[in-house]
Amino acid sequence: MEHQQSKSFPISHVIGFVASLVLTFAAAGIALKTNLSFKVIMWIIGSLAVIQAGMQLFMFMHLREGEDGKTNLINMIYAVFMVIVIVVGSIWVLTSGHAAH
Amino acid sequence: MGIKWDEFFITGDPLILGSQIAILLTMIGAVAAITYLKKWKYLWTEWLTTVDHKKIGIMYIISAVLMFFRGGMDGLLMKAQTSQPEMEFLNSQHYNEIFTTHGVIMILFMAMPFLIGLMNVVIPLQIGARDVAFPQLNALSFWLFFSGAMLFNISFVIGGSPDAGWTSYFPLAGKEFSPGIGNNYYAVALQIAGIGTLMSGINFIVTILKMRTKGMTLMKMPMFSWTTFVTSILIVAAFPIFTVALALMTFDRLYGTHFFTVSGGGMDMLWANLFWLWGHPEVYIVALPAFGIFSEVIATFSRKSLFGYKSMVFSILGIALLSMVVWVHHFYTMGSGPAVNSFFSITTMAIAIPTGVKMFNWLFTMRKGRIKFTSAMLWALAFVPCFVIGGVTGVMLAMGAADYQYHNTLFLVAHFHYVLIPGVVFAVFAGLYYWWPKMFGFMLNEKIGKWHFWLFVIGFNVTFMPMFFLGLNGAVRRAYTYSAESGFEPLFLLSAIGSIILAAGFAVFCYNIYWSIRYADRNISSDPWDARTLEWSTASPVQFYNFAKLPEVKSLDPFWHMKKKNEGLTLHDSEIEEIHMPSNSWLPIYMGVIFGIAGFFLVFEWHIAAAVAAIGIFAGLIIRSFDYNEGFHVTKDEIHRIENAWRKTEGEVHDHVS
Ligand code: HEM
Ligand SMILES: [Cu+2]
Numbered sequence: 151m152e153h154q155q156s157k158s159f160p161i162s163h164v165i166g167f168v169a170s171l172v173l174t175f176a177a178a179g180i181a182l183k184t185n186l187s188f189k190v191i192m193w194i195i196g197s198l199a200v201i202q203a204g205m206q207l208f209m210f211m212h213l214r215e216g217e218d219g220k221t222n223l224i225n226m227i228y229a230v231f232m233v234i235v236i237v238v239g240s241i242w243v244l245t246s247g248h249a250a251h
Numbered sequence: 252m253g254i255k256w257d258e259f260f261i262t263g264d265p266l267i268l269g270s271q272i273a274i275l276l277t278m279i280g281a282v283a284a285i286t287y288l289k290k291w292k293y294l295w296t297e298w299l300t301t302v303d304h305k306k307i308g309i310m311y312i313i314s315a316v317l318m319f320f321r322g323g324m325d326g327l328l329m330k331a332q333t334s335q336p337e338m339e340f341l342n343s344q345h346y347n348e349i350f351t352t353h354g355v356i357m358i359l360f361m362a363m364p365f366l367i368g369l370m371n372v373v374i375p376l377q378i379g380a381r382d383v384a385f386p387q388l389n390a391l392s393f394w395l396f397f398s399g400a401m402l403f404n405i406s407f408v409i410g411g412s413p414d415a416g417w418t419s420y421f422p423l424a425g426k427e428f429s430p431g432i433g434n435n436y437y438a439v440a441l442q443i444a445g446i447g448t449l450m451s452g453i454n455f456i457v458t459i460l461k462m463r464t465k466g467m468t469l470m471k472m473p474m475f476s477w478t479t480f481v482t483s484i485l486i487v488a489a490f491p492i493f494t495v496a497l498a499l500m501t502f503d504r505l506y507g508t509h510f511f512t513v514s515g516g517g518m519d520m521l522w523a524n525l526f527w528l529w530g531h532p533e534v535y536i537v538a539l540p541a542f543g544i545f546s547e548v549i550a551t552f553s554r555k556s557l558f559g560y561k562s563m564v565f566s567i568l569g570i571a572l573l574s575m576v577v578w579v580h581h582f583y584t585m586g587s588g589p590a591v592n593s594f595f596s597i598t599t600m601a602i603a604i605p606t607g608v609k610m611f612n613w614l615f616t617m618r619k620g621r622i623k624f625t626s627a628m629l630w631a632l633a634f635v636p637c638f639v640i641g642g643v644t645g646v647m648l649a650m651g652a653a654d655y656q657y658h659n660t661l662f663l664v665a666h667f668h669y670v671l672i673p674g675v676v677f678a679v680f681a682g683l684y685y686w687w688p689k690m691f692g693f694m695l696n697e698k699i700g701k702w703h704f705w706l707f708v709i710g711f712n713v714t715f716m717p718m719f720f721l722g723l724n725g726a727v728r729r730a731y732t733y734s735a736e737s738g739f740e741p742l743f744l745l746s747a748i749g750s751i752i753l754a755a756g757f758a759v760f761c762y763n764i765y766w767s768i769r770y771a772d773r774n775i776s777s778d779p780w781d782a783r784t785l786e787w788s789t790a791s792p793v794q795f796y797n798f799a800k801l802p803e804v805k806s807l808d809p810f811w812h813m814k815k816k817n818e819g820l821t822l823h824d825s826e827i828e829e830i831h832m833p834s835n836s837w838l839p840i841y842m843g844v845i846f847g848i849a850g851f852f853l854v855f856e857w858h859i860a861a862a863v864a865a866i867g868i869f870a871g872l873i874i875r876s877f878d879y880n881e882g883f884h885v886t887k888d889e890i891h892r893i894e895n896a897w898r899k900t901e902g903e904v905h906d907h908v909s
Pocket of ligand 2: 530531534577578580581
C-alpha cells in the first residue's frame with residue numbers, strides 16, 4: 151500500500167503548495183497594499199501564518215501516515231516545545247524591561 | 252553591483268599579499284603534483300565522488316585540520332598584536348576582520364567538521380551498520396560544508412573579510428554601518444555550510460534510529476553513538492533558526508528590507524535573540540559529541556565499562572533540553588528586566604548539574620581501573636580539570652547581575668576558550684589518536700604524541716589563564732590595542748608567549764602525522780587498544796562494506812564480551828552473503844561547486860549571474876530526482892578474498908595489544 155501511494159499523483163502536495171502561495175501573497179498584499187491599522191494587519195497576517203503552518207502540517211508532514219501514533223505524538227510534542235521556546239520566548243525576551251523601548 | 256574592480260582583490264597589505272602568493276603557489280603545486288603523479292582519476296573515483304562514510308569522514312577531518320591551521324594563524328596574529336601596548340602590527344580594521352574570521356572558522360569550519368568527521372567514521376561502525384542511512388546525502392552534506400568553508404575563506408583575499416564579529420550583531424552588520432561586501436560572505440557562506448550541517452543531522456538521526464544491528468537497543472548503544480544521536484536532534488532543532496536568521500540578514504543587506512535595521516521599523520536585538528537561539532545550542536552541538544569521545548576513551552583505557560551509563564544518557568538529554576532555554580545569557584546587558592534575566596540565570600546554572608553528573612561518572616569510571624596512559628587517555632585526563640575551570644567560570648557568568656561586570660571582557664573570552672578547547676579540541680585529538688588506526692591501519696606515534704600533548708596543554712593554559720585576570724582588571728574583548736598605563740602589558744605578553752607554545756604543540760601534531768605516515772608500523776592488530784565497541788571487531792583500515800556479517804549485540808560493550816566469551820568473532824564461509832552497496836556519484840561535488848559559484852555571485856551582489864548559477868542548482872535537483880541507480884552487489888568471492896586478507900588464521904579477529 152505504501153508503494154501504491156507513492157506512485158499515485160501527489161495531489162495533496164500540489165494543493166498544499168498552491169494554498170501556501172495564496173496565503174503568502176494574501177499576507178503580503180494585506181501588509182503592503184491596504185491602509186488598515188498596524189495592529190489589525192499584525193493580527194491578520196499572524197493568523198494567516200498559523201493557518202498556513204497548520205495546513206502544511208497536514209499536506210506535507212505525513213501526519214496521517216505511519217503505523218502507530220507514537221512517532222507523530224513525539225513529533226508534535228517536540229514541535230510544540232520548539233514553538234513555545236522560539237516564538238513565545240522571543241516575544242517575552244524582546245518585550246520586557248528596557249528592551250521594550 | 253557595489254564593488255569597484257580595483258577593490259576586487261585586496262591589495263596593499265604585505266601580510267595579505269604574502270597569503271595571496273602562498274595560496275596561488277599551493278594551488279599550482281597541488282595541480283602539478285596530482286598531474287605528475289597521474290592521480291586525477293584516483294582522486295575522482297576514490298574520494299571526490301565517494302559515498303563511503305569512512306572516506307567522507309576522513310575528508311571532513313582533513314578539512315578541519317586545515318581550518319584549524321587557518322583559525323590558529325588568526326589567533327596567533329591577534330596574540331602578536333596585543334603582546335605589547337600600542338603595537339602597530341595590525342590596524343583596527345584588520346584586527347576586526349581577524350577575530351571575526353577566527354571565531355567563525357574555529358566553530359563552524361574546525362570544531363563542527365572535525366566532530367562530524369569522527370561521527371562519520373565511527374557511528375555506522377559502532378552501531379554495526381554498513382553505511383549511514385542516506386549515503387549520497389551524506390556526501391552532499393560534506394560538499395556543501397566544504398563549499399561554504401572555501402567561500403568564507405577566500406574573503407580575506409577577494410573582496411574583504413566580514414568584520415562584525417562571529418556574532419555579526421546588528422546594527423553594525425547591516426548595510427548602513429558595514430557597506431562593504433565583507434559581511435555578505437558571512438550571510439551566504441554560513442547559509443551554504445549550514446544546509447549541509449542540517450542534512451547531516453537528519454542523516455544521523457535516521458541512521459541511529461533505523462540502522463542499529465540486531466540486538467542493539469537504544470540503551471545498549473555506545474556513549475559516542477548516544478551523544479551523536481542527541482547532537483543530531485539539537486542540530487535539527489537549532490540550525491533552522493540560524494537558516495532563517497541568515498536569510499533575513501541576506502534580505503536586509505542585499506534587498507533593502509528592514510528586519511534588523513534601526514530605521515524603518517527593524518529590531519536590531521531580534522538578530523541577537525535569533526542568533527543565540529541557535530548559538531547556544533550550537534556550543535552544545537560541539538560539546539556533546541566530544542563528551543561521547545571522552546566516554547569511549549576513558550572506558551577503554553581504564554579497562555572498565557562506563558560508570559553510570561543510564562545517568563550519562565539522562566544527563567545528555569537534560570543538557571540538550573536545557574541548552575534550548577538559556578540563550579539570553581549572552582545578552583543580559585540588553586536589559587530585558589529582572590524576570591527574564593533571573594529565569595535565564597537559573598536555567599543556565601542548572602546546566603552545571605547534568606554536566607557535573609557526567610564529570611563524576613568519568614571519575615568513577617577511572618576509579619580502581621587499570622589506567623593506561625596512552626596519548627588519547629592523556630587528553631581525556633587533561634580535559635577534566637581544564638573543563639572544570641571553564642565550567643565554573645561559566646557559572647560565574649551565568650549570574651545575570653554579575654555578568655554586567657564580566658560582559659565583553661577578556662574574562663568571557665578566557666571562559667569560552669576554556670570550554671571550547673578542552674571540550675572540543677582535546678576531544679578531537681583524543682578521538683584522532685584513538686581511532687587513527689581504525690581509519691588508516693597504523694597508529695600515530697605515541698612518543699611524539701606526548702610532546703604534542705604537553706606542549707599544547709601547557710601552551711593552552713599559559714595563553715588563556717592570564718586572560719581571566721586581564722578581563723577582571725577591565726581589559727575588553729575585540730580591542731586591537733591598549734595603553735601602556737593600563738598595566739596590562741605583563742599578562743598580555745605572557746599570554747602571547749603561551750600561544751607560541753600552543754602553536755609548537757600543533758606543529759608537533761602535524762609532524763606526528765607526517766612521521767607516522769612515513770615510518771609507523773603497518774603490521775598492527777585490528778584491535779590495538781583492546782577496546783570494547785564494535786568498530787574494533789572489523790579490519791583496520793575498515794573494508795568498504797564494514798562488516799562481512801553484521802554483528803549481533805547482547806549487552807553493552809559488545810566487542811569486549813565477544814572477546815571474553817569468544818563468540819561471534821569467526822566468520823564461516825557459509826555465513827558470507829552478497830552485500831548491497833551504494834554507487835559513487837558526481838552529483839554531490841557538482842552541487843557543492845555550483846552552490847559555491849552561485850554564492851560567490853550573491854556575495855558580490857551580481858544578481859543576474861547568481862540567478863543563472865542557481866539554474867544549475869535546480870538542474871542538479873532534477874537530475875537527482877530521475878536518478879534510478881540502485882547501487883551494486885559485492886560478490887561472495889570478493890568478500891571472501893578481502894576477509895581472508897585480514898583475518899589471521901581461520902577467521903579470527905586479531906586481538907593482541909601492542
Ligand atoms: C588555537 C589557539 C587559539 C588562540 C591563540 C585563540 C585566540 C583568540 C583571541 C586572541 C581572540 C580574540 C580576543 C579579543 O576579543 O580580542 C579569540 C576569539 C575567539 N575565539 Fe579563539 N583562540 C584559539 C582557539 C580557538 C578555538 C579552538 C575556538 C573554537 C572552537 C575559538 C573560538 C573563538 C571565538 C568564537 C572567538 C570570538 C570571536 C569574536 O569576538 O567574534 N578559538 N581567540
Ligand atoms: Cu550560551
